[in-house]
Amino acid sequence: MQTVRVELGERSYDIVIDTGILSGIGERIKGFNFSKVAVISNPTVFNIYGDVVINSIKNAGFETLNVIIPDGEEYKNFNQTYQILTELLKNKLDRKSCLIALGGGVIGDITGFVASIYMRGIDFIQVPTTLLSQVDSSVGGKTGVNHELGKNMIGTFYQPRLVWIDIDTLKTLPKREILCGIAEIIKYGVIWDEELFEFLMHHRESILNLDPLPLTHIIRRSCEIKAEVVSKDEREAGLRAILNYGHTIGHAIETETGYSRFLHGEAIAIGMNREAWLSEIMGFLNRKDALKIKAVIDSYGLPSELPEDLNADKLISHMKLDKKVEAGEMKFILPEKIGKVKIQKGIDIENVRKALN
Ligand SMILES: NC(=O)c1ccc[n+]([C@@H]2O[C@H](COP(=O)([O-])OP(=O)(O)OC[C@H]3O[C@@H](n4cnc5c(N)ncnc54)[C@H](O)[C@@H]3O)[C@@H](O)[C@H]2O)c1
Incomplete structure (x- = not known):
């Protein structure tokens, strides 16, 4: 297991990289004391990796839910942001809840954005499943969505608590x-x-x-x-x-x-x-x-x-x-x-x- 530390004072976090670690995510976040954990994903990724992640989090003792948005850059928008926020409110996620972004850069960017504005900011974790998101978008805290007048024009700087990279997920990536x-x-x-x-x-x-x-x-x-x-x-x-x-x-x-x-x-x-x-x-x-x-x-x-x-x-x-x-x-x-x-x-x-x- 390789760990890279992003040094940002009290907002510092680890990037963990290895093969076959997806099912270990629950164990890793046990100490974080989240009240609830919501996995945000799309059908393409969730159908392959959703069960492993949800079971791992449940087995670690967390109450979970999943919010699935359609797959595609065109869904990285305000409408989907609003839909996710609605699901979080309906399911009573509070300020000690956490979001997990399970997917590529689209899911990572919108989940980070939602985490940064829900109840003025809750924790989120990146579980990137594309090579681009593993080496780039999941690290560094740029979050956001597209506006019809420009790509990535609306967003925040908001760092994740953890980046969890299982390189085995690349086996299913085109x-x-x-x-x-x-x-x-x-x-x-x-x-x-x-x-x-x-x-x-x-x-x-x-x-x-x-x-x-x-x-x-x-x-x-x-x-x-x-x-x-x-x-x-x-x-x-x-x-x-x-x-x-x-x-x-x-x-x-x-x-x-x-x-x-x-x-x-x-x-x-x-x-x-x-x-x-x-x-x-x-x-x-x-x-x-x-x-x-x-x-x-x-x-x-x-x-x-x-x-x-x-x-x-x-x-x-x-x-x-x-x-x-x-x-x-x-x-x-x-x-x-x-x-x-x-x-x-x-x-x-x-x-x-x-x-x-
Ligand atoms: N925040 C940043 O710093 C930053 C940096 C670079 C890019 N980005 C953003 O990242 C986005 C692009 O990210 P991307 O290239 O990961 O695209 P993506 O998130 O659209 O994923 C590409 C496709 O691969 C599918 N997929 C993901 N993981 C898979 C897996 N393991 N197996 C099978 N299919 C899988 C997705 O469902 C999607 O269809 C853009 O919105 C871009 O603006 C953000």
Whole structure:
């Protein structure tokens, strides 16, 4: 069992990573003295893992209930937030109750958001079941839902009490979703850790086979990096922005394609490659490293290039509206070498256009 600590003073918490630990969640939270525990999930995940989690919590002596919302990003909204809050009120959850998010990033984000506003804030635990949520969304305390005028526009910073990662849950995750998580892990390699990047290059086959040893290694390392960054800058006043590498172009691609053509990690993979080239164009990154970034993305079968039908000017207009824009200035996270990035503002649009073409 591997434990990574997120150091945030009295809000510090553990991320526990291992195989076959789903049924151990009840035992782990026994000491927390919750009055009731509600598991929030969707039918896809709950049908596979719901019983194991509910039984484990019951066996540990807790009164439980489950609240199931439909599966999909389109349900990460106010309406479902309201439905969950209603169920919690009907079932008389009080301020000592706890929510467990059982699912991917959608379930994690909405559950965290509900936990942060129910009775002015109750405890919640992340049990992430996608690779992306295990290495990214379950850690760091960004919660939220989408608004029809923008994705993730409504939310809170609210840390979980515990993150409980059973990597065996990845065995039922579709390969395309696994690759989205890989894209985020490549991101950690580029922004922070050359060794992780090299590890991804050299262990592709065993990682894609979901061999527990390399898989645990890359998940643990990703969580350590995110924990370190979040501990230093919880509310994204500065450093935390480096986690957005690949996301400025990636988000523009998602917006332009209506969130339907590419999964998040796929859009980020294209964004990482194109932002590496932006860095190369601006003279911050050498060509060899830019090519290496593209090569690792390609080797996992992730997309690295913009489809021809996507128009650079349209993408740029989306970037200008992105929530990462500050005082009208676009901000990019640009690699200087593998393992190190800089936050660059005031970039000439012509260079962005070149990087997109
Ligand atoms: N809070 C953050 O810091 C943060 C960071 C990155 C992304 N996000 C958010 O995360 C969301 C994306 O998360 P995601 O990629 O996990 O997508 P997701 O939650 O939609 O899950 C993807 C699909 O996999 C299914 N699934 C989940 N676990 C499974 C399993 N073990 N076996 C079989 N199927 C399974 C889900 O039901 C869903 O259909 C987005 O809403 C994004 O905005 C948040």
